[in-house]
Amino acid sequence: MSHTIALVDDDHNLLTSLSIALKDDGFLVQTYANGDAALRSMTASPVDLAVLDIKMPRMDGVELLKRLRQTSSLPVIFLTSKDEEIDELLCLKMGADDYIRKPFSLRLLIERIHTVLRRTDLANSVEYADDEVEPKIVHGDLELDPARHECSWQGEGFTLTVTEFLILKCLSSRPGYVRSRNQLMDAAYDYNINVTDRNIDCHIKRIRKKIKAIDKNFTHIETLYGIGYRYNDQ
Numbered sequence: 001m002s003h004t005i006a007l008v009d010d011d012h013n014l015l016t017s018l019s020i021a022l023k024d025d026g027f028l029v030q031t032y033a034n035g036d037a038a039l040r041s042m043t044a045s046p047v048d049l050a051v052l053d054i055k056m057p058r059m060d061g062v063e064l065l066k067r068l069r070q071t072s073s074l075p076v077i078f079l080t081s082k083d084e085e086i087d088e089l090l091c092l093k094m095g096a097d098d099y100i101r102k103p104f105s106l107r108l109l110i111e112r113i114h115t116v117l118r119r120t121d122l123a124n125s126v127e128y129a130d131d132e133v134e135p136k137i138v139h140g141d142l143e144l145d146p147a148r149h150e151c152s153w154q155g156e157g158f159t160l161t162v163t164e165f166l167i168l169k170c171l172s173s174r175p176g177y178v179r180s181r182n183q184l185m186d187a188a189y190d191y192n193i194n195v196t197d198r199n200i201d202c203h204i205k206r207i208r209k210k211i212k213a214i215d216k217n218f219t220h221i222e223t224l225y226g227i228g229y230r231y232n233d234q
Helices: 012-024 035-044 061-068 085-094 106-124 162-172 181-188 197-212
Strands: 004-008 028-032 049-053 076-081 098-102 137-139 142-145 150-153 156-158 178-180 221-224 228-231
Touching: 004 012, 004 035, 012 028, 012 106, 028 035, 035 049, 035 061, 049 061, 049 106, 061 076, 061 085, 076 106, 085 197, 098 106, 106 162, 137 162, 142 162, 162 181, 162 197, 162 228, 178 181, 181 197, 181 228, 197 221
Parallel strands: 004 028, 004 049, 049 076, 076 098
Antiparallel strands: 137 142, 142 150, 150 156, 178 228, 221 228
């Protein structure tokens, strides 16, 4: 079954070229020139992934992501200008799965889309034989179900993006063991995706924030400065 991609950008020429390239690659495509229209449509009829421009009139991409994240863990890739470093950080903190800087090649964006969708499909897949189902990870108050992409703390569920889920899964799979940022990058991204330490740090902050919304005393993800992170279930 083809995946449906939402493209949201006020640049009509860019929307047209992206739409043609994605359709040629086998995707179904919905295009929107502003965040308002995109939010209404994606709320009523969810898509598989959204590509959002940051700078748009009426409702920019950051505000659109904020509203989408209230009810959905929909994978999101942001389009940013090459000098908008602060916006990139904000996007990651809010739960974007990836970003790509303008100008970019259409081939590169399509590769990023395929990468995020592969992670999403793997995390959401439940079509395994009984002996192939990936077991739940349970450590104290934390429970992760990789087969269903579900997570809870103290019995209360919370929503993680695919990238966040894979990072938390990597950390919690071996409590007490230190994971370097490179190890976390390998767990959450394909090898051909260019990410930095900053990406991982932003995702860790986002994970902590979501669990602290349930338990303000959560301290189980420890930072080892200059080394990496560790999940401590004590």
